[in-house]
Amino acid sequence: MSSSLKSLVDIISSAVSALESQFSKQGIDYPSLDDPYYPTVLDDAVEVVTARRLILAAAAQLVASVSPPTDYMKECSTAMYTTATLGFVVDVDISNFLDRTGPEGLHVNSLAEYTGLDPSHLGRILRFLATRHIFKECSPNVFKNNRLSSVLRDSKLPVSNSETQRTDKYSSPSFSSFVSFCADESMKVSCHLSDFIKNPKEHVSPFNRAFSPCATTWEWFKQPGNGWRVARFGSAMENLSDSIPAETLLNAIDWKSLESDEFVVDVGGGVGSAALMLYKHSPHLNYVVQDLDVQISAGTKFWERNALQGLQTGRVRLQSKGCLLFSSDA
Numbered sequence: 001m002s003s004s005l006k007s008l009v010d011i012i013s014s015a016v017s018a019l020e021s022q023f024s025k026q027g028i029d030y031p032s033l034d035d036p037y038y039p040t041v042l043d044d045a046v047e048v049v050t051a052r053r054l055i056l057a058a059a060a061q062l063v064a065s066v067s068p069p070t071d072y073m074k075e076c077s078t079a080m081y082t083t084a085t086l087g088f089v090v091d092v093d094i095s096n097f098l099d100r101t102g103p104e105g106l107h108v109n110s111l112a113e114y115t116g117l118d119p120s121h122l123g124r125i126l127r128f129l130a131t132r133h134i135f136k137e138c139s140p141n142v143f144k145n146n147r148l149s150s151v152l153r154d155s156k157l158p159v160s161n162s163e164t165q166r167t168d169k170y171s172s173p174s175f176s177s178f179v180s181f182c183a184d185e186s187m188k189v190s191c192h193l194s195d196f197i198k199n200p201k202e203h204v205s206p207f208n209r210a211f212s213p214c215a216t217t218w219e220w221f222k223q224p225g226n227g228w229r230v231a232r233f234g235s236a237m238e239n240l241s242d243s244i245p246a247e248t249l250l251n252a253i254d255w256k257s258l259e260s261d262e263f264v265v266d267v268g269g270g271v272g273s274a275a276l277m278l279y280k281h282s283p284h285l286n287y288v289v290q291d292l293d294v295q296i297s298a299g300t301k302f303w304e305r306n307a308l309q310g311l312q313t314g315r316v317r318l319q320s321k322g323c324l325l326f327s328s329d330a
């Protein structure tokens with residue numbers, strides 16, 4: 001009888017064979033971790049997704065099984081350093097700078113010149129991430145983008161810290177906006193989870209302990225000086241929606257069978273990215289996107305850019321409405 005470790009290895013081994021065979025059928029090599037990410041026709045193929053899930057689940061269980069428990073728990077307990085260092089690299093656009101160089105990579109001294117930051121800080125942070133497979137250290141203190149770090153590139157190059165320029169940086173969907181948001185608001189709020197749960201009467205939520213005793217996240221977003229945070233959140237949400245395969249939503253129900261006088265209402269729908277996907281698939285339906293006024297005014301620009309006709313024909317309506325009211329007594 002094989003041990004549970006061996007069973008996990010067997011799952012990994014057969015799923016890797018299935019994965020590689022899908023790539024070889026298409027005549028393409030499985031992408032290397034050392035190279036920047038590029039999409040392939042197989043990214044969302046059912047056989048590839050199934051094999052990938054098996055490998056990830058079995059490999060994670062294998063790591064948890066063979067790690068000395070305190071080592072494993074140390075990694076979990078210090079996960080905030082990964083979040084913090086990722087937040088730093090996206091805030092100072094490291095992946096964008098590395099993208100300008102060839103396969104030989106860029107020395108931290110050059111990165112220090114571009115960013116105005118201390119090369120020894122840059123070197124240690126990038127090495128911390130490279131040892132976790134994010135960035136590749138080609139030779140001592142010389143780094144380049146790899147498959148993971150390359151998704152942190154975005155089209156906007158460094159800007160000053162002025163409100164307008166920061167808002168402009170987040171004017172289009174970007175995965176790095178999601179990382180930056182996680183390393184900033186999310187991480188700062190998460191530190192308050194334990195104190196909040198132990199003293200629930202003191203504040204309505206961990207967010208209130210961290211940022212603003214009286215406002216919700218969404219009210220706080222509207223306060224002066226936070227416009228760039230709204231832009232960053234919107235950019236992250238749009239990117240996340242873009243990365244969800246359209247079939248997840250389009251196959252959820254038989255949208256085409258609905259009559260043309262029926263309404264689809266997305267409550268807390270952000271700028272309306274999910275509604276846009278549906279509208280393109282089933283333009284005969286009526287769509288209502290409800291959210292708070294900051295998202296709805298960003299949503300108007302989003303629809304003007306992507307499907308102005310929806311607004312003009314009245315098939316798509318954006319409504320500024322506070323509807324997800326939450327009571328801590330509920």
Ligand SMILES: C[S@@+](CC[C@H](N)C(=O)[O-])C[C@H]1O[C@@H](n2cnc3c(N)ncnc32)[C@H](O)[C@@H]1O
Nearest residue numbers: 218237268269270291292295321322323324325
């Ligand atoms: C996690 S985001 C999801 C956005 C959107 N569903 C998407 O996938 O892009 C949650 C949304 O809920 C909205 N929201 C929060 N409180 C709300 C309220 N009281 N009424 C309506 N929308 C609200 C926020 O503005 C935000 O856009």
